[in-house]
Amino acid sequence: MSLGNLKDVKKIRIILHIDFDYFYAQCEELRDPSLKGKPVVVCVYSARGGDSGAVSTSNYKAREYDVRSGIPIKLAKNKLKDVPDAMFLPVDNDYYSEMSDNAMNIVRKYTQKFELVGIDEAFIEVTEKLEHDFDRAKELAMTLKMELEKELRLTCSVGIAPNKLVAKIASDFQKPDGLTLVKPEEVKPFLMNMSVGKIIGVGKKTEERLNEMGAATIGELARINIYELTKEFGKKNGTYLYNAARGIDDESVVESESITQISRINTLKKSTNVVQEMLYDLQSLCKDVHGSVIEQDFSFKSVGVMLVLDDLSIKTKSRSLKSPSTNQDELFKTAKTLLEEAVGESQLLVRRLGVKVSELVSSKGQDTLSKFMTES
Numbered sequence: 001m002s003l004g005n006l007k008d009v010k011k012i013r014i015i016l017h018i019d020f021d022y023f024y025a026q027c028e029e030l031r032d033p034s035l036k037g038k039p040v041v042v043c044v045y046s047a048r049g050g051d052s053g054a055v056s057t058s059n060y061k062a063r064e065y066d067v068r069s070g071i072p073i074k075l076a077k078n079k080l081k082d083v084p085d086a087m088f089l090p091v092d093n094d095y096y097s098e099m100s101d102n103a104m105n106i107v108r109k110y111t112q113k114f115e116l117v118g119i120d121e122a123f124i125e126v127t128e129k130l131e132h133d134f135d136r137a138k139e140l141a142m143t144l145k146m147e148l149e150k151e152l153r154l155t156c157s158v159g160i161a162p163n164k165l166v167a168k169i170a171s172d173f174q175k176p177d178g179l180t181l182v183k184p185e186e187v188k189p190f191l192m193n194m195s196v197g198k199i200i201g202v203g204k205k206t207e208e209r210l211n212e213m214g215a216a217t218i219g220e221l222a223r224i225n226i227y228e229l230t231k232e233f234g235k236k237n238g239t240y241l242y243n244a245a246r247g248i249d250d251e252s253v254v255e256s257e258s259i260t261q262i263s264r265i266n267t268l269k270k271s272t273n274v275v276q277e278m279l280y281d282l283q284s285l286c287k288d289v290h291g292s293v294i295e296q297d298f299s300f301k302s303v304g305v306m307l308v309l310d311d312l313s314i315k316t317k318s319r320s321l322k323s324p325s326t327n328q329d330e331l332f333k334t335a336k337t338l339l340e341e342a343v344g345e346s347q348l349l350v351r352r353l354g355v356k357v358s359e360l361v362s363s364k365g366q367d368t369l370s371k372f373m374t375e376s
């Protein structure tokens with residue numbers, strides 16, 4: 001290999017886009033496994049009451065009936081009117097955020113170049129870590145998928161490519177539970193027959209306009225010259241489309257703020273308001289949270305508990321410690337006191353129980369942010 005080529009290899013990045021499958025609906029299946037196999041529709045009911053509002057997302061069974069994000073709930077009910085086991089559930093944003101935190105904390109462990117781009121998607125860059133080796137990136141993605149499945153029972157789809165644009169298209173390529181690797185030399189053929197609507201930022205309007213200009217696929221878009229594109233869409237967007245059609249995208253992975261908390265949540269076998277009956281779960285949640293704290297070299301200065309009560313309302317309590325701790329017993333004792341207080345203040349049964357630690361400090365004594373900044 002000539003020196004020039006070697007330089008080019010050094011410039012090539014390896015970026016993964018991770019996107020969780022039918023996220024809200026998958027979270028619902030997790031807390032109620034009896035939903036599995038049934039069409040599940042997660043709904044944002046509007047204040048007007050009844051069935052007014054829109055579908056937030058649906059699982060893949062419901063998508064077979066063409067029930068998708070954004071359609072009116074009434075229309076979704078109509079499409080599923082002959083399916084007696086179809087389930088319509090209200091959104092539970094707190095729960096999805098908690099699941100997202102847990103999932104993203106696992107993803108973050110794989111690299112410091114982590115960018116959160118939505119509740120259920122993230123980019124990570126592993127170029128240096130894997131010494132420019134795309135085959136190793138595929139192995140890393142498989143390990144990550146396995147860990148997410150084992151720890152949280154969540155499936156996701158992963159795209160691996162030399163840039164964010166192609167990685168995002170790749171993660172969408174084989175959904176659900178997909179893994180698509182697009183090596184630099186495969187970028188052009190991969191994009192060729194893809195619809196222009198797959199390009200990040202190309203919405204319905206732009207897609208229609210491009211279709212009118214003779215570009216239904218990305219390959220056809222690549223045949224339109226830059227002058228025509230900038231004339232139609234302006235300099236910035238025209239240039240973006242021109243580059244995108246060639247699989248070129250230099251956007252860097254922008255590191256998101258580092259971890260601020262670590263939490264775990266469990267559904268109790270039986271709803272109860274007797275603290276004694278929750279201690280086994282509390283102990284196991286504390287053990288998991290503590291394990292994650294130690295694994296990531298943190299100590300914590302604040303402990304919290306979260307209770308999901310029988311009417312699905314949420315009660316939280318937290319307390320700051322005198323000094324940062326790594327002690328599992330201190331975590332358990334504090335969480336137990338908080339649990340007793342929380343249960344004492346409520347008449348309702350507890351359905352789900354969560355434990356959280358926050359105000360994380362790296363074991364070297366620096367706060368989390370400065371630790372990541374000095375290491376990056």
Ligand code: DCP
Nearest residue numbers: 019020021022023024025056057058069070120
């Ligand atoms: N979402 C929403 N309303 C939309 C689109 C999405 O409330 N119009 C929410 C619900 C989704 C989550 O955001 O679960 C993630 O959006 P995605 O577009 O990634 O869709 P899903 O994860 O549901 O499905 P997919 O398997 O296609 O990724």
Ligand code: CA
Nearest residue numbers: 019020021120
């Ligand atoms: Ca998703």
